[in-house]
Amino acid sequence: MQHGLDALYAVFNTHVPPTDPLFDLNSDTVVGEADLDLWLNLAAVENGYFSPYLRGDTDLDHDVDTFDLTQMIMNYTGAIGSDTTWLTGDTDGDGDTDTVDLTTAIINFTGARNAAAAVPEPSSLLLLVLAVGNVVLCRIRQQRMRCQELFAFLLADRANENVSPADLATMRLQHDWSFRG
Ligand SMILES: [Ca+2]
Ligand SMILES: [Ca+2]
Ligand SMILES: [Ca+2]
DSSP states (O other): OHHHHHHHHHTTTOBTTTSOGGGOTTOSSBOSHHHHHHHHHHHHHHTTOSSOOOTTOTTOSSOOOHHHHHHHHHTOOOTTOOOOOTTTTOSSSSSOOOHHHHHHHHHTOOOOGGGTTTSOOHHHHHHHHHHHHHHHHHHHHHHHHHHHHHHHHHHHHHHTTOOOHHHHHHHHHHHHHHHHO
């Protein structure tokens, strides 16, 4: 399959004829990105997948995961590059691996579908982040309440003139400690 895409890239942006009509999958006499999209669709169907290969899936294992992104970053050429292939991160057939290719891959990022048990999917990662965020938020709220209670208590006692400077110092210490804990 990899060779099929390399062959397609070799005649990218050429016309039919003289290019072999084999590469012009949508029969518009030009070999280009529309043909690449069709290739990704047809090849996926042929390999038993229900959805097309995504741009950025450098190893064509039907996911865009950290392996694919690492390949792209390692082979990054910027827009002036000329020798990259699908395998080395050129998602649009213009011969480079640049920010356009990287952005496409990040948008298409699925995580490792074929090792779903080992690696959390993006959705569960998001849940994890939200859960951690909520815990932190709760803690901040609790501390703020503790803080408000403390100041209310202090104000009441100051009004009764029952709190000595030493007590205040102790309170402050406890208050600081609660924020550190
Ligand atoms: Ca075409
Ligand atoms: Ca992949
Ligand atoms: Ca490119």
